[in-house]
Amino acid sequence: MKDNLTGQNQEGSNANWPVKILTATSIIGDDVDNTQGENLGKIKDLMLDVHQGTISYVIMEVGGFLGINEKLFAIPFKALKLDPADQKFILNTNKEQLEQAPGFDKDHWPGTNSHEYYEGAGTYWGNFMGPSTGTALT
Template sequence: MNENDLMQDNITGQNQEGSNANWPVKILTATSIIGDPVDNAQGENLGKIKDLMLDIHAGHITYVVLEQSGILGINEKLFAIPFKALQLDNANEKFILNASKEQFEQAPGFDKDHWPGTNSHNYYQGAGSYWGNFMGPSTGNSLT
């Protein structure tokens, strides 16, 4: 692809590489992930991605903060889920977490006014250990 094609893409909004130029998905913007729904394999909605936790030294997403909404915004609960525990369902623009609704509701979480410290290794290691139990060989954040 040459620079003229890229300029044409920007002007027209049309992708000059074809309709599947971004397949398989390899890179996404943070804003395209934040707000995405997260379901389990049974199709039950577990919540939505509220934020991303970046390892600034390693340069990758370590955790997503998943928000489970309460009624009228009351009793919201937040969860730190290792990014590698999620799979992208590209066709439906959502992520899949390999956990039942019951397992999810028993997971360690926190509320919006009491986030764990960003350097709280105890909290994040505990959350990682919990979710590691649900990450089988077929899971992971493969974006295909």
């Protein structure tokens, strides 16, 4: 705590353990794997609820090459678990469920002020969220 008040970096391999706060830039670009260790995609962006001051959704990018033929998914932030050791997130789903999920492409984002798409996505992903979602893996 003393180091945090002085602005000095803590020393040691576990100086920031357990992970509680991350910068947006440290999350964007992180891999998202499933519980079987298969890569599902990468975090492309964060959707912030400016009234609540929280991350509502991450936008996960799947497939494509250099932005061509990619598909985007709005995943409720609470559906992801942090794997700090491997600097990635875990989503409790498989590739078949992902293929059936509501998604969109980079040129046709759903309206950000219309909650219809995001509520539907939240309902879909809520089916795969266990009771311990949004917590760090140990």
